[in-house]
Amino acid sequence: MTIRTWNPFRELDVLRQEVERAFDTYGRPWRQGSALRAVPLHYPLLNVSEDKDNVYVEALAPGIDPETLDVTVVRDTLRIAGEKQALSDEIKPEAYHRNERSAGKFVRTLTLPVEVDGESVTAEYRNGVLHITLAKVEAAKPKQIEVAVS
Numbered sequence: 013m014t015i016r017t018w019n020p021f022r023e024l025d026v027l028r029q030e031v032e033r034a035f036d037t038y039g040r041p042w043r044q045g046s047a048l049r050a051v052p053l054h055y056p057l058l059n060v061s062e063d064k065d066n067v068y069v070e071a072l073a074p075g076i077d078p079e080t081l082d083v084t085v086v087r088d089t090l091r092i093a094g095e096k097q098a099l100s101d102e103i104k105p106e107a108y109h110r111n112e113r114s115a116g117k118f119v120r121t122l123t124l125p126v127e128v129d130g131e132s133v134t135a136e137y138r139n140g141v142l143h144i145t146l147a148k149v150e151a152a153k154p155k156q157i158e159v160a161v162s
Contacts, residue, residue, distance in 0.1 A: 055118045056092065056142070060125070064154055067124055067146040074140030075113075081137060083144060085130045092142065093119045126152035 056073035069090060073081075076094050084091040098115040105111075128146040135144045 054120070055114065056120060058120070058122060060122070062125060065148060067126065067128055067148065069122070069144040069146070071142040071144070072140065073142050078137045081142065083135045085128060085133050085146060088124045088127045090122045090124055090144070090146070091119065
């Protein structure tokens, strides 16, 4: 008869392996379909920050034709869509030994931390980065409350 003692670290290791396997399947950097002309799942990469009046979004999107960019805002949702052209249509996909520069259409939707005024959004594309400034609605701005002392 074999006596087995319970080892919580063994169970944690099995759990870690299962989580890694799940992320390996989910977190593949490329969408299913053509592996050679795919766009990453979370493209463009974003930085989001805010101050008391605005929300700022920086989208890293080098090589995009600015004419293809479409930025849409509804309440607290930002949608960025566009298309990144392939470097060369003359090279057939099977001729590549390695092709890590993605191409194709993309859509990225982001829920903003507050509701913004869709009428006062500005977007500028420079040096491969899309800079978006979104003004907060008046109700979302912080209010200074005076404390009465009695």
